[in-house]
Amino acid sequence: MYCEEFIPGDPPEFFFDRNPMNFPAILDMYRNGLFHIVETGCALVLQKDLEYWSIDELVMEPCCALKYYPQIDICQSEKDGDIASKKKEMELAEEEDFGNTFVGQLRSYLWNTLEYPWTSKLAQFVAFFSLSMVLVSTVTFVVSTIEDLQEDKDGRVEYPVIIAIIEYIDNFVVIFFTIEYFLRLLVAPRKMKFIKGAMNLIDLFAIIPFYLSILLEGLEDFEIIGKAGKIIRLVRVMRILRIFKLVRHFAGLQSLLYTLQQAYQELGLLLVLVAVAILTYSSLVYFAEKETPEHINCTQMISLKADQSWREIAQDPCYSWTFVESFWWGLMTLTTVGYDLNPKTLLGKLIGGFCALSGVFILTLPIP
Secondary structure: OOOOEEEEEOOOEEEOOOOOOOOOHHHHHHHHHHHHOOOOHHHHHHHHHHHHHHOOHEEEOOHHHHHHHHHHHHHHHHHHHHHHHHHHHHHHHOOOOOOOOOOHHHHHHHHHHHOHHOOOOOHHHHHHHHHHHHHHHHHHHHHHHOHHHOOOOHHHHHHHOHHHHHHHHHHHHHHHHHHHHHHHHOOOOHHHHHHHHHHHHHHHHHHHHHHHHHHHHHHHOOOOHHHHHHHHHHHHHHHHHHHHHHHHHHHHHHHHHHHHHHHHHHHHHHHHHHHHHHHHHHHHHHHHOOOEEEEEOOHHHHHHHHOHHHHHHHOOOOOOOOOOHHHHHHHHHHHHOOOOOOOHHHHHHHHHHHHHHHHHHHHOOOOO
């Protein structure tokens, strides 16, 4: 350890070019033998000062060590994240360098317009228009499910004009999304990286159902005509995937996905706890409710099944639970949602009470 400047005299003066905020704590350690730290300042700076003064971190008092080590982890994590972010920005800038040629400048302009809304007024308009198309597509999908707009048994509809308008809007939206996707793919600096990107996969899956439904409708004249109708309806329902395009336009949704990505281990542990609890309580309530009380005559239940609803049958004392129903009951009870199927025996009710209480504690359990 060397000082930056020394002034001889009585007493001599030593100058150390270090952080003055941490030096009082170091001086106090030599005075009274107890090492306490100040709360202000950066923990990484204090760590460098301790290395400079050759002071072991283990001599720190427990009251301060409890605050020091978590701060070190947080600061180091932020520092590593900042370094990684700057490195990624440099790599991205190098990757998106299209050159000084006319084609390169044109690709750069189109790429910035379609990918970065803050680069120009046109880019902001394109992003706003794309967001509007997502919302319009979602609204038309919801409106198309109204019962009055469905075909009757004879294949007729009550409001054909509204249905035609919805179809025209949906076709226009899909064409816009298709042009947008392939134009971005055309000017992308790295095509495979673009295709494998999460946001770009969402864009691709948002337009695939439209063309897949057209393909299936063209095959209705073949032998698969009986199944094509159900498949087409299923494919049309997949149009709701377009709502996930909102993730591209809202930074809050992207932050939420990033948070889930960072906390996947904690979420996995929580799901394991929920699954174990559901299996445990489902098994217990299954065997508790399986046996029929001896004093009840269940010979007439078979004849009553045709005249009763499922809810009435489930409440019948003679009804025997299946394990699938027990599993569903466990999931609904553990999440405090509730279910029509309720335990009828005293043991089953006790199990249900413990299941609900366990659900409250598990779902509110802070996972470190």
